[in-house]
Amino acid sequence: MSFRIGCHLSSAGGYLAMGQTAGSIGANVFQFFTRNPRGGAAKPIDRQDVRDFLAYAAEKGLGPILAHAPYTLNAAGAEARVREFAEATMADDLRRLELTPGALYNFHPGSHVGQGTEAGIELIASMLARILADFGSVPSTTILLETMAGKGSEVGRTFEEVRAIIDRTVERLSDSASNIERATLNSRLGVCLDTCHVWDGGYDIVGDLDGVLAEFDRVIGLDRLRAIHLNDSMNARGAHKDRHACIGKGKIGEEALARVINHSRLRDLPFYLETPCDLDGYRKEIALLKSLRTA
Numbered sequence: 001m002s003f004r005i006g007c008h009l010s011s012a013g014g015y016l017a018m019g020q021t022a023g024s025i026g027a028n029v030f031q032f033f034t035r036n037p038r039g040g041a042a043k044p045i046d047r048q049d050v051r052d053f054l055a056y057a058a059e060k061g062l063g064p065i066l067a068h069a070p071y072t073l074n075a076a077g078a079e080a081r082v083r084e085f086a087e088a089t090m091a092d093d094l095r096r097l098e099l100t101p102g103a104l105y106n107f108h109p110g111s112h113v114g115q116g117t118e119a120g121i122e123l124i125a126s127m128l129a130r131i132l133a134d135f136g137s138v139p140s141t142t143i144l145l146e147t148m149a150g151k152g153s154e155v156g157r158t159f160e161e162v163r164a165i166i167d168r169t170v171e172r173l174s175d176s177a178s179n180i181e182r183a184t185l186n187s188r189l190g191v192c193l194d195t196c197h198v199w200d201g202g203y204d205i206v207g208d209l210d211g212v213l214a215e216f217d218r219v220i221g222l223d224r225l226r227a228i229h230l231n232d233s234m235n236a237r238g239a240h241k242d243r244h245a246c247i248g249k250g251k252i253g254e255e256a257l258a259r260v261i262n263h264s265r266l267r268d269l270p271f272y273l274e275t276p277c278d279l280d281g282y283r284k285e286i287a288l289l290k291s292l293r294t295a
């Protein structure tokens with residue numbers, strides 16, 4: 001399969017503009033925020049723009065697109081108001097994404113803010129199950145839990161926590177969905193592995209990528225892995241910091257990231273850069289990564 005590589009883009013100009021920007025920097029996938037990452041309301045969707053984008057994407061072989069939920073979305077918040085915002089936002093995002101079928105939707109599982117990891121897992125899973133059960137049909141979008149660095153009280157630093165959220169969601173769904181729907185809904189739950197986050201979270205993807213992937217496979221199952229956030233890290237392994245660095249400029253390094261994009265279990269996944277770059281920086285990183293990609 002061809003190398004699917006792209007980066008985070010501004011959604012200010014709409015879908016077609018993002019597609020054209022991606023094309024202009026050598027990307028064939030891209031990520032964007034569904035709404036202001038620190039705010040609430042989403043812009044109304046321009047249906048003509050979506051139609052134009054879909055035609056462009058089909059012509060250029062662009063995709064899948066990865067929609068990123070706002071950072072303020074916290075399904076594990078202590079206050080009902082915070083959790084209600086998270087649920088309403090995700091449900092709305094997923095409805096809007098039906099206009100671009102087959103998209104990926106990535107979110108940070110949440111921060112338990114002192115309630116404990118177990119309580120956080122329960123809150124996140126019950127929210128996901130309610131959203132999926134109430135959707136009315138099986139969404140065409142795959143929801144991805146992002147692996148986290150473990151900053152503050154973030155849930156989802158360990159593969160075990162990610163697995164627990166998925167298992168609990170599937171359990172909750174069994175109360176509301178028929179068997180067939182349940183199987184399809186289950187396939188709409190996946191994971192996005194962020195190289196900076198897992199490194200900051202303590203997993204040695206530099207010294208032992210095979211070991212980390214074997215661990216992922218044992219705990220979660222590599223079939224759940226649907227996307228990679230490809231980032232270098234400013235900090236040492238296990239720092240729980242979550243500060244992204246440009247490719248080859250951080251503690252993970254170019255060689256280790258080259259092994260990630262070429263690994264037999266990863267190479268067919270889409271890769272999304274979230275490095276601290278402007279567009280020209282992304283263009284150079286994409287060119288660099290293409291040069292590091294083995295046939």
Ligand SMILES: [Zn+2]
Pocket residue numbers: 146194229274
């Ligand atoms: Zn990420």
Ligand SMILES: [Zn+2]
Pocket residue numbers: 194196197242243244
């Ligand atoms: Zn991050």
